Amino acid sequence: MGRGGRGGNRNRGGHRKPFGGGGKGKNRNSGRDTRTDSWNEVPRSNDFFEGYYRSGGFLPEDEFDEMWATLAKDLPNSFRFTGTKSDALAVREIFKQRYIPKITSIKFDGELVDPPRAVKAFPDELVWDMTTHKKVIRKHPPFAEFQKFLVAETTSGNVSRQEVVSMIPPHFLDVRPGMVVLDMCAAPGSKSAQLAEMIHGDEEERVKKAASGAPFDSEGGDYNDDGRSTGLLIANDTDYKRAGMLVHQVKRLNFPNLIVTQHDASIFPSIEIPSTAEGKRQYLKFDRILADVPCSGDGTARKNVNVWQKWTPKDGLGLHNLQLRILFRGLQMLKKGGRLVYSTCSMNPVENEAVIQAAIDQCGGTSKVTLVDCSDHLPDLIRKPGLTKWKIFDISAVAGEKKIAHNFSTWESFDKAKKKYDEEEPGRTFSSKISKDMFPILDAPEAVRIPLERCMRVYPHLQDTGGFFIAVLEKMDDIRIAQLGASGSTTATITSEKIKSSTPMDVDGTEDNKMNLDPVESARQNRSPKRKLEGAEEENATKRVRVEAGDSTNSPVDAGSEDAKPAVKDEEEDSKPTVNGTAEDADAKPPANGSVETVPDAKAPNGAFANETIKKLEPSAQGQKEYFEYLPADDPTIASIFDFFGISDRFPRDRFLVRNKEGLLLNKIYYTSELCKTVIKMNKERGMRFVHCGVIMFVAHKIREKEQLKCNWRLQDEGIKIVAPWASKRIVQCTKNETLHTLLKQFFPKLPREEPHALGEVGDQLRDLEPGCAFMNVNKNEEEGFPYDMVFPIWRHPGSINLMTDKDDRKAFLLRLYNESNPEMVNHVADKAAAKLKAEEAATEQADGDEDDENGGVKLDGLEE
Numbered sequence: 001m002g003r004g005g006r007g008g009n010r011n012r013g014g015h016r017k018p019f020g021g022g023g024k025g026k027n028r029n030s031g032r033d034t035r036t037d038s039w040n041e042v043p044r045s046n047d048f049f050e051g052y053y054r055s056g057g058f059l060p061e062d063e064f065d066e067m068w069a070t071l072a073k074d075l076p077n078s079f080r081f082t083g084t085k086s087d088a089l090a091v092r093e094i095f096k097q098r099y100i101p102k103i104t105s106i107k108f109d110g111e112l113v114d115p116p117r118a119v120k121a122f123p124d125e126l127v128w129d130m131t132t133h134k135k136v137i138r139k140h141p142p143f144a145e146f147q148k149f150l151v152a153e154t155t156s157g158n159v160s161r162q163e164v165v166s167m168i169p170p171h172f173l174d175v176r177p178g179m180v181v182l183d184m185c186a187a188p189g190s191k192s193a194q195l196a197e198m199i200h201g202d203e204e205e206r207v208k209k210a211a212s213g214a215p216f217d218s219e220g221g222d223y224n225d226d227g228r229s230t231g232l233l234i235a236n237d238t239d240y241k242r243a244g245m246l247v248h249q250v251k252r253l254n255f256p257n258l259i260v261t262q263h264d265a266s267i268f269p270s271i272e273i274p275s276t277a278e279g280k281r282q283y284l285k286f287d288r289i290l291a292d293v294p295c296s297g298d299g300t301a302r303k304n305v306n307v308w309q310k311w312t313p314k315d316g317l318g319l320h321n322l323q324l325r326i327l328f329r330g331l332q333m334l335k336k337g338g339r340l341v342y343s344t345c346s347m348n349p350v351e352n353e354a355v356i357q358a359a360i361d362q363c364g365g366t367s368k369v370t371l372v373d374c375s376d377h378l379p380d381l382i383r384k385p386g387l388t389k390w391k392i393f394d395i396s397a398v399a400g401e402k403k404i405a406h407n408f409s410t411w412e413s414f415d416k417a418k419k420k421y422d423e424e425e426p427g428r429t430f431s432s433k434i435s436k437d438m439f440p441i442l443d444a445p446e447a448v449r450i451p452l453e454r455c456m457r458v459y460p461h462l463q464d465t466g467g468f469f470i471a472v473l474e475k476m477d478d479i480r481i482a483q484l485g486a487s488g489s490t491t492a493t494i495t496s497e498k499i500k501s502s503t504p505m506d507v508d509g510t511e512d513n514k515m516n517l518d519p520v521e522s523a524r525q526n527r528s529p530k531r532k533l534e535g536a537e538e539e540n541a542t543k544r545v546r547v548e549a550g551d552s553t554n555s556p557v558d559a560g561s562e563d564a565k566p567a568v569k570d571e572e573e574d575s576k577p578t579v580n581g582t583a584e585d586a587d588a589k590p591p592a593n594g595s596v597e598t599v600p601d602a603k604a605p606n607g608a609f610a611n612e613t614i615k616k617l618e619p620s621a622q623g624q625k626e627y628f629e630y631l632p633a634d635d636p637t638i639a640s641i642f643d644f645f646g647i648s649d650r651f652p653r654d655r656f657l658v659r660n661k662e663g664l665l666l667n668k669i670y671y672t673s674e675l676c677k678t679v680i681k682m683n684k685e686r687g688m689r690f691v692h693c694g695v696i697m698f699v700a701h702k703i704r705e706k707e708q709l710k711c712n713w714r715l716q717d718e719g720i721k722i723v724a725p726w727a728s729k730r731i732v733q734c735t736k737n738e739t740l741h742t743l744l745k746q747f748f749p750k751l752p753r754e755e756p757h758a759l760g761e762v763g764d765q766l767r768d769l770e771p772g773c774a775f776m777n778v779n780k781n782e783e784e785g786f787p788y789d790m791v792f793p794i795w796r797h798p799g800s801i802n803l804m805t806d807k808d809d810r811k812a813f814l815l816r817l818y819n820e821s822n823p824e825m826v827n828h829v830a831d832k833a834a835a836k837l838k839a840e841e842a843a844t845e846q847a848d849g850d851e852d853d854e855n856g857g858v859k860l861d862g863l864e865e
């Protein structure tokens with residue numbers, strides 16, 4: 001159970017302020033809280049928004065005041081140290097030792113600012129927040145160094161600037177290395193990054209052990225693939241543009257066990273995997289699923305001005321059905337015994353407890369799907385239990401007249417009230433989205449009661465965060481889910497009775513009972529009547545998405561006249577308003593300050609589609625097709641690269657792919673895990689939209705002396721860590737702090753064969769090496785200022801050497817390891833080196849005749865990629 005009741009006075013700001021105020025909070029400790037007037041011009045008040053939450057029985061009244069006051073304040077800044085454990089801990093230490101003391105002494109407006117604080121709810125001090133406003137950090141000169149550090153580490157992927165509450169759901173998924181995980185609604189990808197880290201686990205350590213031949217307990221971890229993670233993360237988002245953001249975010253992780261797809265999660269296609277020994281087709285089931293669904297986002301009011309301006313109950317009501325269908329699909333694809341976390345950044349029960357209740361109920365109750373009691377997990381996270389009772393809020397309207405807010409406790413009270421209004425005031429419109437399954441089941445016998453109190457509600461005042469909802473579900477048994485209402489959510493009231501009477505559909509992913517979106521495959525399968533039925537269901541589901549999404553973003557609600565007062569009615573069984581008086585007009589009282597909320601014509605709630613977006617999802621507008629062509633295991637180029645670097649035969653040769661239609665070895669070679677390969681190969685022609693997979697491992701080196709090279713493929717920063725433990729040739733050690741410093745600051749420093757050089761031990765080792773790429777290892781050595789193991793690709797040219805590390809990463813290293821005061825100088829040095837090389841290349845091309853490559857020109861390695 002949650003930690004209800006303990007959150008009373010946890011708000012560090014602890015500040016109550018009238019609505020519409022500026023949101024500047026009281027100082028945390030005695031420091032200066034610089035949360036500023038970022039969007040003070042927008043009043044942080046909305047009568048309907050407040051009216052619903054105040055009257056909905058969410059919190060005791062005085063605690064509600066505290067919660068609401070916190071919601072009107074700016075959100076603290078927060079960030080997370082990411083990546084492998086050793087990198088993340090090392091960067092965290094640098095932050096603690098170098099930047100915290102400096103920040104603690106900074107004054108703003110004559111007062112010391114609040115120091116950053118490790119957020120207690122999360123382990124290992126990897127999550128931090130600070131009340132100093134982003135703008136102040138960006139613009140106030142004393143913060144300049146810290147700002148540089150944050151930017152550099154964010155760019156290089158060691159820091160994720162993520163809201164604290166958004167970090168919670170992955171922690172409840174209990175992901176372990178080797179697991180197969182789906183993130184159904186993943187963009188922009190901050191939670192996918194967390195999940196990917198969890199699937200990696202301590203992979204670096206495992207691989208080192210496996211590669212070195214050191215003994216290890218294969219029972220104690222993911223050792224089936226020589227220590228490499230055998231797990232898989234599929235990160236999905238339906239929106240093409242947002243899927244692009246997702247790719248950008250996860251690319252930095254260099255995670256070969258990750259696939260990004262672009263599908264509507266509510267009809268996510270079944271993924272084919274190799275058939276059973278008996279020849280029966282099989283479909284992938286997931287150990288863990290995250291359904292961080294599109295929601296109204298009213299828990300984000302501290303950072304999202306739209307919430308105050310545009311909140312309407314229509315958002316939550318319009319999204320409930322899509323959320324439910326996404327959750328259903330997730331439960332279908334979950335393994336028996338698997339875990340699914342459902343989350344939203346909304347506080348509205350219609351998007352939260354109501355969805356969970358409906359899903360469990362319609363799956364056949366708690367013997368099929370159960371809510372996990374997580375009270376022992378993340379004990380420092382202050383939370384409240386899920387609601388077991390709630391009201392459905394709606395605003396009815398008559399064109400040109402005042403709007404009325406209604407609270408309905410039961411479906412019957414809604415039904416009755418609506419009929420009454422239909423008779424007495426036929427022009428008054430209610431939301432067409434309200435359905436029976438949105439209401440709490442109030443009278444269930446204890447044996448079959450769904451323990452909704454096990455859901456978790458994180459309110460803003462509990463630990464100075466945004467609002468969030470999390471539910472952890474476990475699949476106890478295979479489930480049968482009936483077809484959802486076929487005509488869209490208007491009639492999609494799904495009851496247990498309906499389920500029982502409808503045709504059961506076993507969706508266990510076996511050959512006879514799967515969902516399949518591949519048009520070719522479907523056509524083949526639709527020859528059998530049963531498959532036809534399922535195919536039709538898929539089609540309907542797709543249509544429904546379009547209809548509903550369009551509806552939900554274009555709620556035709558009349559705003560009423562500006563000076564009319566809103567009324568709130570609590571519509572009980574007998575339709576008598578009990579809270580706000582008896583006569584609608586005369587007695588109903590406004591929830592708060594009495595102004596009228598103007599409901600916009602069209603808006604897209606947080607993460608939900610707008611009509612425009614739907615259009616973008618039509619196949620013709622998907623953008624260009626991405627290609628993933630695996631190379632044969634005996635590819636001669638791969639063989640020559642392996643030979644050049646002495647890569648062990650234990651490193652798989654059949655997991656390399658190229659990204660062009662013809663499968664040609666042009667420019668880049670990507671590496672993926674075995675399971676990614678299986679999934680991509682078996683499903684890319686089945687209509688699945690794969691948008692990203694693979695880590696760049698080798699890149700063709702465009703360089704003049706190509707002819708003299710044994711191997712013109714170079715190692716790449718992205719993939720070097722994966723292959724390094726398996727290499728035995730062309731390895732140099734950098735052991736001196738100053739040598740690394742020089743190599744990071746300079747591009748192409750001279751390394752003549754005979755004359756003296758200034759490149760220390762690395763120059764000595766590389767001097768006699770034939771041209772081409774090499775590994776440069778830097779082992780952890782605190783005394784030398786190397787806080788963790790590093791490995792860089794380095795190129796031996798005939799007369800110089802060069803780290804094959806791009807400008808941004810060099811800057812990040814210079815700041816991180818050397819506290820370089822002006823890492824930007826790298827840009828200047830890089831530009832100069834680029835210009836020089838370009839001039840040399842141009843001269844050579846003129847002499848040799850123009851040489852073209854597939855990039856349409858010569859690339860300046862190490863500078864551009």
Ligand SMILES: C[S@@+](CC[C@H](N)C(=O)[O-])C[C@H]1O[C@@H](n2cnc3c(N)ncnc32)[C@H](O)[C@@H]1O
Pocket residue numbers: 166184185186187188189190191192236237238239242263264265266292293294295322606607608609
């Ligand atoms: C709350 S956001 C997800 C945030 C994300 N989990 C993260 O942590 O970065 C919801 C996402 O759902 C996506 N979405 C909306 N409808 C969807 C659908 N039917 N299927 C899959 N994704 C959907 C939106 O594009 C949006 O990116």
